[in-house]
Amino acid sequence: MRPVRTALAGALLGALTLAGCGQSSGTSDAASATPTPAASSQAAGFPVTVQAGNGPVTIGKKPTQIVSLSPSATESLFAIGAGPQVLAVDDQSTYPADAPKTDLSGFKPNAEAIIAKKPDLVVLANDTGGVVAALTKVGVPVLLEPAATKLDETYDEIADLGAATGNKAKADELVAGMKRQIDELVAAAPKDKKLSFFHELDNTPYSVTSSTFIGQIYAQFGLTNIADEAPDAAGGYPKLSTEFVAKADPDLIFLADTKCCGQSRDTLAKRPGWAGLSAIKKERVFTLDDDIASRWGPRVVDFVKVVDEAVKRAAG
Template sequence: MLGLALPLPGEARADSRCAIDDRGREVCLEQPAERIAALSPGATELLFAAGAGDRVVAVVAHSDYPPEAGEIPSVGNHARLDLEALLALDPDLVVGWITGNPVEQLERLERLGLPVFQLEPRDIAGVAGAIERLASLAGSERQGRRAALAFREGMAELAERHAEAEPVSVFYQVWDSPLMTVNDAHWIGEVVRLCGGVNAFGDLDRLAPRIAEEAVLAADPEVILAGGMGEANRDWLAHWSRYPELTAVAADNLFFVPPSLIQRPTPRLLEGAGLLCEALEVARGRR
């Protein structure tokens, strides 16, 4: 019933397949996955990109892309899974989120014999690699390779286009309470750099550090970029308008990027990166 490969020494099925997850563990299936549970919105997007969308039988809350994902049964949210509902759907592969899903619940699924492939892409290269590995487990390698190649080529084209761009100091707000940003090791920091931006908080140690509002005022970035509590909510940017002395405010360089396009490590990061690069070009034109 379960897809976990348990071959005898020296034995291997012709259609078995293995992939290394982002914990560094090898996950092997006896045959391509047919019933996949995606335990984060990002995992859902990556599976569809990998050509395995028609095999996804379970998702979690906020799995809103592609639209077809809305028709798939939800088994709770990423922070608290309904394991009874999940198990009733009889998945043969679970795609988990390393720092998003409860460790004890993922471990319980493994104890029950389910293969759990844990993902957490940390950079642009990791997105393409995740697509290819999921495609391998699902037996949709051709579509996965095409999607990964298109993503890599699109990012490379953006990087080439902005390679000689004049630097622009940037503050990216990833959350409002507590106030949070990203450092240069985060994929958003990588996108800022790709677009010719200089992350005002890029040298901080944590991937998504908490900062004080006073730190932003002291950094006085030329551009402020933010997502928000929704795909069209610009309230976070409106907050900074209270500080007309900020360079970004004085130049009207307050830009909104829909969070699902930039804060999920999925192929749509390419679209988000394009919007971010456009924002920095606008800022350069306002000097």
């Protein structure tokens, strides 16, 4: 399973070079007491222009046949109430369970296959093979929402999707709730004890530095990331040796490869030189849902809760 996890890291690396998201703007017309169909569309918030990673995108009317080729976007769309508008999602969109999963690929999007679905909005995380231009050429609105590098970008992408789908109020509510929960958890977490940690992407093992979205979540809790001292940071996703991790002896270990690679405290203890690690001896190995730990959608709150619980247990 390692190639899948490595591909994920590679996709994230490529996405980080793309432009970030922006704010959205819409127009409305309430001048007529008896609105025409066009005025009704405007009153509902359309047309709307969204500043996405591919620049300003204008959406003429509320989309009802959305194709999402980003697992994070899929989660966000359903969380803001746009689920009934989603026609198809990519083969990696595993949540929610009732999302209309297809064999469409977000890693290698096929413009012809996407167009065949007759979408009125496509959401992507990567512009691979010039897919954005190909879809735009035939008049399909496309939102490029690349991998978030910080929480503010997550919030902004959710706001973009809310505006683009006519679910702005629900998106604003979701973002406000996420901010509140995360801020409360971080504020209440003990920070008087300096703790180090190791986050494992896969059993190679690849990890993440503090410059990544994942790394910044941990940084909010005042944790020291052992991967920051790796000799080759690889754009934020270094491949660490077992010797490097053993020497660093982190206080906490977080495993984001429980589904893909079946990793656990027991499997770690069998690695050369790891049985004596503090985190293993003190039972401070915490398992994460692989999907939640690799996405930047609304379930990032669940990820933060696991980190919060780990910090409390170690400090207690």
